[in-house]
């Protein structure tokens with residue numbers, strides 16, 4: 001069976017719902033023990049309720065804020081004690097605060113940069129040296145099709161482009177230590193994040209998708225599974241656009 005993760009410990013940030021939850025399930029199905037961290041207690045509770053019947057004992061959930069270094073350190077201590085040291089980090093937590101640039105506040109800029117970019121620095125720093133010492137690690141970051149530019153998302157686009165630069169630099173620094181660092185860049189995906197977008201905006205977006213529809217979270221998570229696997233050991237510093245073809249052509 002390809003892409004097995006037996007014996008591995010994975011930590012998924014923002015993992016209680018949406019793409020993160022789908023990634024957690026995918027990694028667990030492949031044999032990993034999965035630490036699901038989220039700041040939303042209600043989302044964690046529904047995740048636990050859903051998983052109790054399906055995957056009892058495979059998941060542990062942790063409440064924490066990826067932007068807060070102390071909270072991240074506490075979660076990493078608890079995960080290590082409960083499951084063992086982290087082998088696979090999925091930097092998935094993200095938010096949007098969309099406004100055209102002329103109306104964008106500095107607060108909305110900072111908040112989005114903080115959650116989508118600076119938190120990737122904070123969470124990665126909390127585990128990557130341990131991975132390097134053990135000579136195995138997978139860091140999988142989350143960019144977006146919006147990294148290529150999207151009106152109304154100057155903050156988000158800048159953050160996600162930053163994630164791509166961070167991914168490539170970390171890939172170079174940690175390649176000699178057995179740690180690969182890659183990035184998944186989803187296109188429009190059916191989650192809470194996109195649920196609130198106006199129908200007109202969604203229609204316009206879908207018209208630009210060559211495959212003609214938005215993605216299910218599961219269709220994104222399969223790429224995380226590949227990148228986390230032993231088979232992906234020669235893949236590092238890459239950005240995989242899983243976007244129904246939007247990033248092709250001109």
Ligand SMILES: NC(=O)c1ccc[n+]([C@@H]2O[C@H](COP(=O)([O-])OP(=O)(O)OC[C@H]3O[C@@H](n4cnc5c(N)ncnc54)[C@H](O)[C@@H]3O)[C@@H](O)[C@H]2O)c1
Pocket residue numbers: 013014015016017018019020037038039040043064065066067092093094095115142143144145146185186187188189190191192193194
């Ligand atoms: N849905 C899309 O169309 C889409 C497209 C491209 C990229 N992405 C990216 O994929 C990732 C997941 O998005 P999603 O659509 O599943 O979103 P979502 O809103 O459904 O889930 C995000 C999760 O992150 C958690 N979170 C937010 N801030 C946090 C914090 N400070 N600390 C801990 N947890 C926090 C939320 O509570 C939530 O459970 C994000 O990085 C997003 O930017 C999403």
